[in-house]
Amino acid sequence: MTDGMDRHTSTQPIPPMTPAFGRWWRRMRFLLRWASFCLVVAMGLSFLTVLYLKSKPLPPPDIGITTKILDVRGRAIDQWDQGEHRDYIPLQELPQPLIQATLAAEDRQFYEHHGFSPRGILRAAWVNLRDGRVSQGASTITQQLARNLYLTHDRTWSRKWKEAVYTSQLELHFDKNEILEMYLNKIYYGHGAYGAERAARAYFGKSARHLTLAESAVLAGIPRGPRWYSPLDNPKRAKQRQAAILDAMTQQGMIPARAAEQAKNEHLVYATPPKPGPARAPWFRDAVLHEAVSRFGLDEALVRNGGLRIHTTLDLAVQQWAERAMERNLATQPDLEGALVSIDPHTGHIKAMVGGRNYQRSQFNRVFAKRQPGSTFKPVVYLAALERGLTPATRFESKPTAFTHDGKTYRPTNYHGRYADRLISMGEAIATSDNVYAVHTHLTIGEEEAVRMARRLGIQSPLNPVPSLALGTSDVSPLEMVQVYATLAAGGVHHPPTAILRIEAPDGRILAQSKPQGESVLSPGEAFVMTHMLEGVFQPGGTANRVGQILHRPVAGKTGSTDWDSWLSGFTPELATTVWLGYDQHRELPRGTSRLTHQIWGTFMRDALANVKPHRFPVPHGVVRVKIDPQSGMVAGADCPRSVTAYFMEGTQPRQTCSLHRHEPTDNKQTPWWWEWIKKWWSG
Structure with a gap:
């Protein structure tokens, strides 16, 4: 038994390992150790790379959304962009068919991969090999976005390496929906349309929010080749591409086959992409940019390319009348320049602005240029005089006069040497623009009084308090002068001029908004007393009496002329306007320039207020x-x-x-004949 059991449990000796097998085994263990080491190192390097890419900030996405500038009624004035006309739209506002069609056309595994799709690369290679041409791309949506955001489209190894890095960073810094939203707003769809929203409007004349399945499939097929698949240029290819995308959507279970067939058979009506026209109100548009940056503190790049909606004070209808009045009356004066600015006196809102006669030739905005205002400055002096106790009945002699100031003699002269040669009142001096009376007034109240009044009325330019200041010898801008007269029209309340009502971000947030800033700088009584005297300027005998023949409504204002500048600043209860004409090179004006100034001002005010009922200036308490x-x-x-x-x-x-x-009664007064007859009859 024992022997039997021993025989059963006994083991045979293990044959010795051959030298060849030993070498093989040692080599395998060495390779396994190195493979494990490399795997650990690779995993460590990958982890460090991910940490590095995660910590390294991406450049700001340069999507460059179109900023729109709108007038007071919501009509488009102009837009700013980088040549990429784009309207941003959030992903959640896009129709599901457009999102699905885009994924089916460009990246079917978008929500599964981490920026790169090996399956997509293999599938694209097989399809392209089968078709004998590049009919399907291998780039994922993330890769395309990285290329469009940060890189050029050159085919170099350095560009491909950067693309891989940016692709990885996009996947690390943004979630899938954010990446898809940026892609759908960035990609080019042809015919100058960037992003799905602008493309939908360009091809179908509607917002992307309202695209049908059939329209979505057409749109999703365009980015692969905007010229090749444009339904406007190649409708047959676009239709074939649409069908292929609808089939792919069916295969992936996005839509039922019946819906795909209906979409294929749907008759589509295409729009004509609008051609960009010349800018409307270009000088005003530039002023809007300046105000957004300098007053509201917004970054210029954001204003130009941030997809903002800037609601302005301009009325395009009023602007059109301003441009027409300027263009028609300067047609025969090749080098004469001009400026017109018109504001609502009760709000300070700029309703029209013309900074010259041809923006293409000169972008310089003469509304902000400093020139001598001449007699249009006189109401500033007279307002200060009213506050100092002078009245419309205050009289000074209108005759050649020599004034002594700081030991020097100053001899002002009237236009063409015309003097009344008698005492005249303030009202008559304003109507006839008597220079001697203005200097008398200026020196009577003190030269600094006019400067202080000018500051209250909105003039910030340097003013030299000398006798000639009363005649407008210190340079000011048309925008400053229109504030003086607007303050009178508003009953003594000064409203700083503004071009912007509010600025909205793409998501509707209010980034900036104008707030009422009216300040009472004159009593209503003083404003009215001056206004009534300024009405005489447009009446017979006044220096702007010809305007009264054009504009048949209550109007007040003042003309101003120097050898180099021609002005008219005036107002109705509803609108205040300043017009300036002159040469940029300060050349002497030709005879008759003042007539052009009056004609421009009068025709503009007549047309701009054609649909506004005339009102008299109210007499205050x-x-x-x-x-x-x-x-x-x-x-x-x-x-x-x-x-x-x-x-x-x-x-x-x-x-x-x-x-x-x-x-008075006199001694030689004759007795009536009938009384003499009675006396004779009575005496017998």
């Missing part, structure tokens, strides 16, 4: 109306041959009745 004798400046009596209506701040009006024209 605290103002009294008096009939005065222009010769004496006192209350007109029954014997005065002529009287004029003047308004005064209550308490400053003249109270003494004129006695210059009162008839």
Whole structure:
């Protein structure tokens, strides 16, 4: 038994390992050790690479969305972009068929891979080999986005390496939906349309939000070759591409086969892509950019390419009348330049702006240029005088006069040497633009008073407080002058001019908004008293009487002329406008330039206010109306041959009745014939 069991459990000796097998075994163990080491190193390097790429910030995505500038009624003025016309749209607002069609056409495993698709590469290689041409791309959506955001399209190894790096970073820094949203807003669809929203409008005349399945499949097929698959240029190829995408969507279970067949048979109506036209109101558009950056502190790149919607104060209809008035009246003056700015006096909103006669020739905006305003500055002096106790009945002599100031003699002259050679009132001096009266007033109240008043009315340019300041010898801009007259139209309330109502981000957030900033700088009474005197400028005998023949409504303002500049600043209760004409090189103006200025101002105001009911300037509380004798400046009596209506701040009006024209009884007064007959009859 024992022997049997021993025989059963005994083991045979293991044959010794052959030398060849030993060498093989040692080699395998060595290779396994090295493979394990390399695998660990590779995993470590991969981990470090991921950490590095995750920590390294990506350059800001350069999608460059089109910024739109709109007028006060929402009409498009212009747009800014980098040549890529694009309207950003969030992924959640895009129709599901467009998203599915894009994935079926460009990257079927988009939500499965991490930026690179080996299966996609193999499939594309097989399809291209089978078709004998490159009919399917191997790049994923993430790779295409990396290339379009950060790289050129050259075929170099360095570019391919950078593309791989950026692709990995995109996958690490953004989730899949964010990447797809950027792609659908960045990709080029042909005919100048970038992004799905602009493409939908270009091809179908509608927002991408409202695309059908059939339209979505056509649109999704275009980015592979915008010229090759454009339904406008190659409708047959576009239709074939649409069918292939619909079949792919069916195979992947995105849509039922019946829906695909219906989409294939749907009749599509295509739009004509709009051709970009010339900019509307280009000087105003430039002013909008400046205001957005300087006043609201927005970055210029954001304003130009951030997909903003800038709602402005401009009224394109009013702007059209301004451009037409300027163009028609300067047609025969080849080098004469001009500027026009018009604002709502009750808000400061700029309604029209023309900075020259040809933007293509000169982008310089003369609305901001500094020139001598001439007599348009005089109301500033007279407003200061009203505050210092002078009245519309205050009289100075209109005759050649020498004034002494700081030991120097100053001799102002009237236009063409015309003087009344008598005492005249402030109202008459304004209507006839008497220079001697203006200097008398300026020196009577003190030169600094006019400077202080100018600052309150919106003039910030340097002003030299000398006698000639009363005649407008310090340079100011048309935008500053229009504020002076707008303040009068608003009853003494100054509103800083603004071009922007609000600025919206692509998602609708308000980035900036204008707020009312009206400040009372004059009493309503003083503003009205000055306004009434300025109405005389447009009446017979006034320097702008020809405008009264064009514009049949209450209007006030002042003309101004120097050898180099021609001005007219004026207002109605609804609109304040300044027009300037001159040469950029400060050449002397030809005769008759003032007529052109008046014609431009008058025709513009007539047309701009054609649909606005005329209103009189309201008489505020605290103002009294008096009939005065222009010769004496006192209350007109029954014997005065002529009287004029003047308004005064209550308490400053003249109270003494004129006695210059009162008839006194005389000794040689003749007895009526009938009285002589009665006396003879009575005496017998």
